[in-house]
Amino acid sequence: MEQMQESLLTIKELKNAVHGKIVGLAENIKNFSFTSVAIDSRQVVPGALFVPLIGEFQDGHKYIPQAIEKGASVIFVTKSIYEEDERKYMSLASENPKVTFVVVNNNLHALQDAARVYVTKFPHLVKIAITGSSGKTTTKEIMANILRQKYNLIATVGNFNSETGLPLSVFNIRKEHEAALFEMGMNRENEIGEIAKVFKPANAIITNIGTAHIGILGSRDNIAAEKKKIFKYIKRDGFAVIHIKDDYARFLAKGVEGKVVYFGADIPEAESGVKFIEDLGVNGTKFSIDGIECILKIPGSYNYLNALSVIAMAKALGISAEQIAQGINTLKPPEGRSSVKVAVTKKDSKGIQKKITVLEDCYNANPDSMESALEMCAGLQVKGRKIFILGDMFELGTESVNAHTRVGAAAVVAKPDLLIFAGRDMENAANAAKLGGCHNLEYYSDLEEDNLKKLTSGLLNYLKDDDFIFVKASHGMHLEKILEEVIENKEEK
Numbered sequence: 001m002e003q004m005q006e007s008l009l010t011i012k013e014l015k016n017a018v019h020g021k022i023v024g025l026a027e028n029i030k031n032f033s034f035t036s037v038a039i040d041s042r043q044v045v046p047g048a049l050f051v052p053l054i055g056e057f058q059d060g061h062k063y064i065p066q067a068i069e070k071g072a073s074v075i076f077v078t079k080s081i082y083e084e085d086e087r088k089y090m091s092l093a094s095e096n097p098k099v100t101f102v103v104v105n106n107n108l109h110a111l112q113d114a115a116r117v118y119v120t121k122f123p124h125l126v127k128i129a130i131t132g133s134s135g136k137t138t139t140k141e142i143m144a145n146i147l148r149q150k151y152n153l154i155a156t157v158g159n160f161n162s163e164t165g166l167p168l169s170v171f172n173i174r175k176e177h178e179a180a181l182f183e184m185g186m187n188r189e190n191e192i193g194e195i196a197k198v199f200k201p202a203n204a205i206i207t208n209i210g211t212a213h214i215g216i217l218g219s220r221d222n223i224a225a226e227k228k229k230i231f232k233y234i235k236r237d238g239f240a241v242i243h244i245k246d247d248y249a250r251f252l253a254k255g256v257e258g259k260v261v262y263f264g265a266d267i268p269e270a271e272s273g274v275k276f277i278e279d280l281g282v283n284g285t286k287f288s289i290d291g292i293e294c295i296l297k298i299p300g301s302y303n304y305l306n307a308l309s310v311i312a313m314a315k316a317l318g319i320s321a322e323q324i325a326q327g328i329n330t331l332k333p334p335e336g337r338s339s340v341k342v343a344v345t346k347k348d349s350k351g352i353q354k355k356i357t358v359l360e361d362c363y364n365a366n367p368d369s370m371e372s373a374l375e376m377c378a379g380l381q382v383k384g385r386k387i388f389i390l391g392d393m394f395e396l397g398t399e400s401v402n403a404h405t406r407v408g409a410a411a412v413v414a415k416p417d418l419l420i421f422a423g424r425d426m427e428n429a430a431n432a433a434k435l436g437g438c439h440n441l442e443y444y445s446d447l448e449e450d451n452l453k454k455l456t457s458g459l460l461n462y463l464k465d466d467d468f469i470f471v472k473a474s475h476g477m478h479l480e481k482i483l484e485e486v487i488e489n490k491e492e493k
Contacts, residue, residue, distance in 0.1 A: 005047070006242025007173060009118060014074075014102065017117035018110040023077070023101040024093030030239050032100045034074040037171045038067075038303065039111070039164055051111045053164070054373065060107075064092070074100045074105050093373075097328030108163060113156035115167030116198045126151065126179035128313065131192060131230045133223065134369040136161065138338065139207050139306040140183045146327030151179035161185040162450075166195040167230040182457040184230055187395070188216060193229040200233035203258075205241040205309050205316065209248040215397020239316040241309050263312040265305060273321065274311055276304075280355060281380050282340045282468070288322035293327040293400045298338045299353060299359065300376040348460040349484035353488065357382065361472040362479045365393045367403040370472060371410045376416035377470050384466030385417035387459070389482060390445050391473025392423030401428050408432030416440075417431060418462060420455065422447055423477055447481060456485035 011032040015022060022029055033362045034049040041063035044050055050067040051074075052075070061081050068075070077198055082089055082103045093101050104110035120123075130140050144155040145350040161183040169182055203331050209224045217223045231240045238258035242249050246265050253260045270277045277286040277293065284297040287303040289311060293437025296307050307328065314324050322475070333339040338361050345354045361373060369391060377386065388411055396403050408429030411419055413436075420442045421430045430443040442458070444451045459482070465468075473479045 005035045008037075009114065013117055014114055017113045018076075018102065019113075020076075020104045020110065021079075022088055023082070023103055024099075025097065026099045028093050031098045031427065032074065035427065037111070037114075037168055038072075039168065040135055041066040043071040044072050046073070048072050049074040049076070049114075051076045051107050052078075053079075053107050053111075054371045068092070068096055068099055069339060073098060074102060076110055077101055077109050078352065079105050080097065080105050085421070097349040098239075100307050110168050111164065112194060112198050115170040116200075119170055119173065119199060119205070122173055122177070122180075125177065125197065127202045128179065128181045128317075128319070129184050129196070129201035129204040129230055130181070130207070131184040131186075131204070131227050133210030133227075133363070135207040135302065135306045135368055136183050136185060137363070138180060138303060138333075139205060139310060141333075142296070142298075142307050142328065142331060143205075143310045143313065143463040144181050145429050146310060146319060146333045146364070147179050147180075147181060147473060149323035149327050152177050153181060155181040155303075156183040162187065163191050163194060167198050170199060173211040182491075186217075186226060189222075189226065189428045190229075192226050193232075196230050196232055201230060202234060202235060202238040203240075203313065204230045204238075205313055206243075206246075206251075206252055207232065207306060207309055208246055208368070209252075211366060211396070211399060211403065214399050215395045222246070224251055224276075227253050231256050231258075239313060241313045241316070243305070243309065253337050259316070261312050261316050263305075263308040265301070265308065265346045269309075272312065273315060282359060289324050292321050292325040296328055297331060297340075299340060300338060300373060301370040301379075302376070303338055309488075318462040332448050343483075344489055345460060345463055345486055346488045348463070349457070350461075354463050354467070356384070356463060356467045356469060358483065358487070359468070359470045360480070360483065361470075362477075362483075363475050365472050365474045366390070367393065367396070367399075367406060370407050373470070373472055374407070374410045374414045377416075380468070382466070384464060384468060385418070386415070387415070387418040387463070387467060387469045388416040389420045389422065389469065389471045389479060390426060390429065391421075391477035392425040394474040394476055396425075400425050404428040407434045409436055412436035412438045418442070420444070420459075422451075422455070422479065422482075424471070452481060458480055459486055 037049045038044045039051045040448045046069045091487040105201040156169050240256045241261045242252050244262035273290045275288045282299050286295050341358045345380050404425045405428045409432045412433050418440050422444045471479050
């Protein structure tokens with residue numbers, strides 16, 4: 001007989017964590033147990049805690065019946081919603097004796113509070129967090145592959161790094177895990193503060209302070225102050241890793257209780273243990289760690305810098321140079337994030353296919369990462385021609401016009417053979433590129449069906465063997481649609 005999985009929290013632990021009120025009969029309380037957590041009723045599995053969130057356009061409470069049908073065993077109900085129709089929820093409780101309803105003041109905060117208490121059940125867990133204006137997910141992937149050489153690791157899947165994603169990730173921790181690595185992002189003021197309070201990282205990396213989300217936070221000063229909250233829970237035996245050349249480095253280090261560890265390309269080998277050997281272009285960067293050679297297969301000096309932050313943290317945690325090198329050498333670039341592929345195109349209008357190289361970075365973009373990537377592409381030695389496809393960068397507020405204009409100017413400096421811009425804001429980049437003397441240029445205000453067809457059919461006819469395509473935009477632009485229409489198949493380089 002299969003052994004029943006233990007509840008992630010007891011009824012007392014959950015009630016105290018969320019300051020909740022249990023609704024229902026003795027039978028409901030007797031059956032209390034949950035072994036997973038979901039905020040989407042479609043993701044509910046038997047034995048799940050369902051947290052129906054209230055968003056700008058949706059109220060998750062309307063999906064409670066579907067969650068029950070799929071086997072939810074515990075359900076949060078927002079107090080104000082519950083008080084509007086107590087009889088409804090009392091009736092649901094009596095009709096579903098295997099479901100425990102918990103009334104809370106705020107479902108999001110209750111989710112976070114429950115996750116915070118859950119983490120305390122793992123006092124020996126090595127806890128590491130990563131944030132920054134750009135490079136978070138790539139840095140997390142590098143760090144994760146290194147940590148796996150020493151620990152049984154639980155890490156953020158994809159970019160589950162938000163006010164909801166972080167607590168959901170936390171609930172995946174189990175007794176067998178020795179280390180936890182979580183990415184922390186933000187889309188509003190104090191989001192880092194809230195999710196850092198959930199996980200309370202003992203060690204953390206800030207990759208950089210840039211201009212991502214400046215439209216929300218208002219200034220780089222505010223961004224730096226928000227990102228710094230990731231260091232709040234680091235004690236004397238913990239590590240705070242900071243880029244030595246970041247202009248906010250001194251501010252970030254101030255008041256940190258643990259040890260501040262700096263990283264950077266200019267730190268001497270005698271201090272860092274790292275020696276740069278060669279920029280391999282689209283094939284990445286070769287370097288050594290305490291004399292052991294390794295290759296980071298993600299191109300760009302900015303990604304090498306991300307690796308340096310990870311190496312600094314790994315060495316501080318006592319991970320050996322052999323384990324660090326093994327983690328870097330076996331790393332596969334995250335899909336859609338600076339991943340380089342050799343691809344065969346679909347047939348053009350003459351029925352001809354071509355073999356090309358694609359550098360795909362469709363998942364995120366901000367002015368800093370965009371300009372760094374363009375600088376990297378400018379220095380790449382490729383057999384064929386260079387084609388850049390650039391899309392809108394989101395959440396820049398009043399900085400958007402200037403930021404996109406700078407990208408247009410930077411793209412011209414990189415000297416592509418064909419420059420394609422997509423998105424309303426990229427019109428500013430297109431105008432700047434024209435002023436900069438770029439003549440082989442195309443602009444599309446959107447990627448709706450007609451524009452997508454025109455862009456991709458033209459691109460298929462333009463491409464030749466050995467051409468190089470660089471694609472980058474914020475994820476909401478979905479530039480991957482272009483590649484789906486152009487490429488027949490692709491393989492890792």
